[in-house]
Amino acid sequence: MLSRNKKLRRRLSLAMQIIAFSALFLMALPWLGYRYMDEMKEFLVQGQGDAQLLAAGAIATVLHNRSDLFNVSSKPGDSLVEASALYVYPLDQRIVLDGYGSDWNLLLSQKRTFGAESLVYDRTAGSVSSVSFGLLLGEHSSHLYGLVSVTDADIVYRHPQYARLDNSDQVRIEFIDTAGETKRYLLITETAGNASVYEMHEDWVRPLTGEPVYTLNAIWRETGNGYDVEFRFPMAWLNEDQQLMISVADVNSQTERRIDTVVTTITSDNAGALNKLIIRSPELDRIIRGLGYADASVCIVDQYRRVRAVLGSNAELSTLCTLTDKVAPNLVVKALLGESNVYRRLLDSGEALVLASHPIYQDSEIIGAVLVEKNSSTILSRQRDSLNKIIIATAIVFIIAIIGLLLFSSLLAYRIRNLQKEVATAFDMDGRLIKDAIAASSHANDEVGELSRGFSLLLSRLKSYTGFLESVPRTLRHEILNPLNTISMALQKMSAASVFDEKLVNSANQASRQLELIVHSLTEAAHIDDALSQDEKERFDLAALLSEYIVNINLKHGEYTFTCSGPSSGLEIEGSDLRITQLLDKLKDNAIDFSEAQSEIKFELSRDNSEAIISLCNKGALIPEAIIDNLCNGIISHRQGVIGEPHLGIGLYVASRIAKYHNGSLKIFNRSDRDGVCVRVQLPLC
Amino acid sequence: MSDPASQSRQKTIAIVEDDANQRQHYAEALRSRGYEVLEYADRKSAISGFQQTLPDLAILDIMLGDEVGGGFELCRFLKDRDAQFPIIFLTSRGDELDKIYGLQLGAWDYQTKPVSLEFLITRIQSLFQIKANTASGRPSNNTRHIGDISIDEASMLVQWKKTPVNLTPTEFDILRAILNTPDGVSIEDLVNATRQGVVEDNTINTHILHIRKKFKQIDAGFSCIKTRYGFGYSWVC
Structure with missing residues (x-):
């Protein structure tokens, strides 16, 4: 049971190893896909940046030499006025005039504060702290909206009995109208709520007509630390220079009612001038609306980094261009220094935000910059889609591959198991070979098939060798018993006769010599490989050797005729000439044994590509096909009826070992005309 | 053949052979020719004998009992004592590697069994003659x-x-x-x-x-x- 579990574990282990190994590579597929998508995303984001830069350049080109769109004063010295300009925020919706600033939403944080530095009148000469106020200006539907948040501990409302209007806390609005005249409007109230608006003389003491102005609406509301005033009037009142000033006058007390301080939106050292209103240019808006492209936001800033036009909106741009009047990032600063740039950063959402900037020129002077912003959400979303597809496709491939591998490895394990079982049953418990072929997978064209056929070949050779071993005692017994019998008979005869008989002694000596020959033959065969390994190899001419050899053996064996056909020189091989002579001797002896007397024994020498081939054919008995392949194994002999010499069949074994030592081969086959046997020796040439 | 005993009467030959029958045959044949023969069955007894008396010639079998190369060991022992000491290996190990090894060790001759006793005695006489000639120079x-x-x-x-x-x-x-x-x-x-x-x-x-x-x-x-x-x-x- 334990052993079975072990086997099962080993089998699973094989399958699992294949699967684990393959999974390792399969797992890399989604990762590779992800890497590819990531690289592609990088490439696309880079491309998007380039496209944005081109778009920014194109928009800037359209706006080149269009300073009119920016309302930039060309007069020298106006830069101070420019610097103290009031920014009018574009409003998404109409402000409800109620004194509450909640309509201004996020813009409240952008409120600009004016205090001591803008003090234009101080009756107390600094003994009383001046009033201060915050200001927000907005524009919606051709109306200018304003929120004035005044910090004033003691609010002094208008007293109905006073004709003068300079004896209560008040907000003053001063601007130049379309006719070029300065208009002054005063916002006062007797109580919180609707404020009264009067057009005033230059001295801000009496109204021009005494009739309230209703086109300018204002609401007064008390706050914890002062009061807020919300107002609205038509933009059409302003001339093309759009100059405006807001002032807040603070009255000292209910009783005395004298103005202590006046704080304006213009700094004290510029007193007398009006603030310039910076409003988004409708013309610019119109132009960039035509130039905008899909999902991109465009923002035009002037040379003071003030937003002059915006197209599209998203969170990032609202920070950049909508919420503040001035755009601060380095990108804009660089653009205003004449440098085009692409800026990219990752948002928390994983998206990349791409910003491109390009300067706008008026002749050689930079009058503004174009910002084009777009995030990579589209690219990211497409990347996600593609990743999802890759993951799904990989999962499907993975599952199919795992199932396939599981089936394949199981089949492989099954086949190997079958092969193993069959090989195990090829031997009995004593290790005796009981079959010489393996049927499992023997016809398969793969490695298992080759393994099976290899086993079959191995078993077949093993069987042949086993057969040879089994035949050795029989052959040896036969070969040894004959001379032993001769010696025994000679000894018995001499013993019986009690006389020395030379004939009997000679007979016993001859038998003794036969026994020695057997032992020497066996020794020679047993040690031929070791002896060969000691030989030194040298180059020699095989053809010349064979020619000389034929001449000499013809002299030696007169009863046979040896002939040789083929070249008599020019076939050089590397090896031992003495060993080749030994090989030829073995072939010759074998041929003599099998040849009829007086017959011709024919050697043939030829060349086949890089090999020399020696063939020796003789007429005589055929060799049974069953043993023909084993003749070179030694102690296999087919000699019949030759008396006097031991027949161990070792000669061919020695000859084949010598051929093999020379990297050649020896083959024995029956002649095709069924009239004898041929031996063919192939030896590689130098 | 002339009487070799007259030439070799004083010569001592050691035979180291583990097979008692063969050892006896060789010893008898040599004694019949007038040689003094020392017989040893194994390496140890041979070494102890050689330490007391060094013979004039040694006939060594290679396989001595359980010692596969006992004869080679003895050859080394004798050669260490006298580099010109004549040694004949007489063994059933007839393969060429053994022959080459034996001759490399300094043996004067290497004969494979079976060997004719007459031939062996002739060979011994030759070796003594060579030794005598080498000594006279x-x-x-x-x-x-x-x-x-x-x-x-x-x-x-x-x-x-x-x-x-x-x-x-x-x-x-x-x-x-x-x-x-x-x-x-x-x-x-x-x-x-x-x-x-x-x-x-x-x-x-x-x-x-x-x-x-x-x-x-x-x-x-x-x-x-x-x-x-x-x-x-x-x-x-």
Whole structure:
């Protein structure tokens, strides 16, 4: 049971190893896909940046030499006025005039504060702290909206009995109208709520007509630390220079009612001038609306980094261009220094935000910059889609591959198991070979098939060798018993006769010599490989050797005729000439044994590509096909009826070992005309 | 054969052979020729005997009981004591590697069993003669000169270009046979010349290789022993 579990574990282990190994590579597929998508995303984001830069350049080109769109004063010295300009925020919706600033939403944080530095009148000469106020200006539907948040501990409302209007806390609005005249409007109230608006003389003491102005609406509301005033009037009142000033006058007390301080939106050292209103240019808006492209936001800033036009909106741009009047990032600063740039950063959402900037020129002077912003959400979303597809496709491939591998490895394990079982049953418990072929997978064209056929070949050779071993005692017994019998008979005869008989002694000596020959033959065969390994190899001419050899053996064996056909020189091989002579001797002896007397024994020498081939054919008995392949194994002999010499069949074994030592081969086959046997020796040439 | 005993009466021969029957046969044969024979069955007893008395010649079997190379060990022991000590290996281990190894150890001769007792005694006499001649360092008067080679059959001395060539008795027999037959001598004749019962053709070839090597050590250009393929060898100089 334990052993079975072990086997099962080993089998699973094989399958699992294949699967684990393959999974390792399969797992890399989604990762590779992800890497590819990531690289592609990088490439696309880079491309998007380039496209944005081109778009920014194109928009800037359209706006080149269009300073009119920016309302930039060309007069020298106006830069101070420019610097103290009031920014009018574009409003998404109409402000409800109620004194509450909640309509201004996020813009409240952008409120600009004016205090001591803008003090234009101080009756107390600094003994009383001046009033201060915050200001927000907005524009919606051709109306200018304003929120004035005044910090004033003691609010002094208008007293109905006073004709003068300079004896209560008040907000003053001063601007130049379309006719070029300065208009002054005063916002006062007797109580919180609707404020009264009067057009005033230059001295801000009496109204021009005494009739309230209703086109300018204002609401007064008390706050914890002062009061807020919300107002609205038509933009059409302003001339093309759009100059405006807001002032807040603070009255000292209910009783005395004298103005202590006046704080304006213009700094004290510029007193007398009006603030310039910076409003988004409708013309610019119109132009960039035509130039905008899909999902991109465009923002035009002037040379003071003030937003002059915006197209599209998203969170990032609202920070950049909508919420503040001035755009601060380095990108804009660089653009205003004449440098085009692409800026990219990752948002928390994983998206990349791409910003491109390009300067706008008026002749050689930079009058503004174009910002084009777009995030990579589209690219990211497409990347996600593609990743999802890759993951799904990989999962499907993975599952199919795992199932396939599981089936394949199981089949492989099954086949190997079958092969193993069959090989195990090829031997009995004593290790005796009981079959010489393996049927499992023997016809398969793969490695298992080759393994099976290899086993079959191995078993077949093993069987042949086993057969040879089994035949050795029989052959040896036969070969040894004959001379032993001769010696025994000679000894018995001499013993019986009690006389020395030379004939009997000679007979016993001859038998003794036969026994020695057997032992020497066996020794020679047993040690031929070791002896060969000691030989030194040298180059020699095989053809010349064979020619000389034929001449000499013809002299030696007169009863046979040896002939040789083929070249008599020019076939050089590397090896031992003495060993080749030994090989030829073995072939010759074998041929003599099998040849009829007086017959011709024919050697043939030829060349086949890089090999020399020696063939020796003789007429005589055929060799049974069953043993023909084993003749070179030694102690296999087919000699019949030759008396006097031991027949161990070792000669061919020695000859084949010598051929093999020379990297050649020896083959024995029956002649095709069924009239004898041929031996063919192939030896590689130098 | 002349009475060898008269020449070898005082000679002592040690036989180290683990087979008692064979040891006895050899000992009896040698004693019958007048030699004094010391018999040992294993390496230990042989070494203890040699430490007391060193014989004039030793006949060693290689396999001694359980010791596969016991004879080789004894050979080393004796050679350490006397580098010129004549040793004959007489063994059933007939493969060439053993022969080469045995001769490399300094044995004077290597004979494979079975060996004719007459041949063995002749061989022993030759070895004693060689030893005597080597000790005297003088060739006898019947030295033959054939070209650059000088051969003295009585003292079994060979010189090539007046430099002695140190041949074993078998090698001397083979060289003498080749020199005595100007037309060339066949392998079979060389086998007979070595006077051994059974010699493989290749054993003769191996001896020829050794003879050539010994001559080449003296003269690198030596090529007087020609192979006549399918027949034998001849001296062509």
